[in-house]
Amino acid sequence: MVTSKKRISIFMPSLFGAGGQRSMLNLAHGIAARGYGVDLVLAQAEGEFMDDVRKPVRIVDLKASRVMTSIPALVSYLRREQPDAMLSVFGYVNIIAILAWRLAGVPTRLFVNEQNTVSLEAGNAASWSVRITPRLMKHFYPWANGIVVVSGGVRDDMVQMTNIPKERINVIYNPSVIGAEVLEKAQASLYHPWFKPGQPPVIVAVGRLQIQKDYPMLLHAFAQMRRARPARLIILGEGKERPLLEQIIKELGLGHDVSLPGFVANPYAYMANAQLFALSSRWEGLPTVLIEALCCGTPAVATDCPSGPREILQNGRYGRLVPVGDVDAFAHAMRVSLDNHTRSAPVESWQPYELETVTKQYLNLLLEKQQTVSSAMALPSEQTQPL
Secondary structure, three states: OOOOOOEEEEEEOOOOOOHHHHHHHHHHHHHHHOOOEEEEEEOOOOOHHHHHOOOOOEEEEOOOOOOHHHHHHHHHHHHHHOOOEEEEEOHHHHHHHHHHHHHHOOOOEEEEEEOOOHHHHHHOOOOHHHHOHHHHHHHHHHHOOEEEEOOHHHHHHHHHHHOOOHHHEEEOOOOEOOOHHHHHHHOOOOOOHHHOOOOOOEEEEEOOOOHHHOHHHHHHHHHHHHOOOOOEEEEEOOOOOHHHHHHHHHHOOOOOOEEEEEOOOOHHHHHHHOOEEEEOOOOOOOOHHHHHHHHOOOOEEEEOOOOOHHHHOOOOOOOEEEOOOOHHHHHHHHHHHHHOOOOOOOHHHOHHHEHHHHHHHHHHHHOOOOOOOOOOOOOOOOOOOOO
């Protein structure tokens, strides 16, 4: 453990229940455990993960009405505290962080983190601020001390969208509390009638109810598969698409076999008790929930979306990959996985994402302990057969 007073800040809009926020909270705890001061700087100190913040991580609430209006408070924070390094997370938020950092004129080292595939995130966004982010990235990102993305696919997409040199973009996987902590939570009691002995197998999906996750496709694939064999589906998460998904469930007659419980603080107990984990996304950055499912010993079926699933599942070695939006292929993959009692992935499938490993990589970058650029885990050179 270090004895220096070095302080690192992580700037985000809030702590609402999405994978990127949870990963950065994990990183904050990992850095604090190594003896560094850590500030979690939030435009608005609210969200489902607020109760998960543990001391000595300090919450700094900028009390802004939205991210754009947080600039004055963020400038004041930087001038007052002058952390050794600040990591900003999410595309448009990063632009705000760069502007505030330049206005503050402090020696703090600034790094920006991109959690998603830029072209698809911007192309499918309703908000103008997100749609114009790739153009802003091209201009503003080179000002930062460094750029971090969560997978090789996200890096390749960013290079294509912004023409930022590949060598300037560091690939560091999102940190997960996989291992002992996840396994402990996975053993928690789960009082749900669908997991009682003698019940049909349960498929679990985890993520916010939004267009990116393509849950309409998952529901149609599940309906198709259910015509061939009994099963149930639980989708954990909350979001704007709930009314649409509830309408689809009604139209497909799935009311007795599909559950939308909303946000759940401990999804690992559901993963561990499920027979299959499903990731139906149109795009991702690095889906942490897929890694966590592997850690829980749950077989997985995932869309081969940009980016992350192919890297995590190692070209199909650790789970089945399905073309994006392909209802028939997803239904078939789920059915085969359940019928064949697909085995759990080995420990090496999730070890590269352990908190200790990723925390060390971030500290090396943020505090300039080494100058090497992190690389994504190499994929096998040949297509492997799924489990």
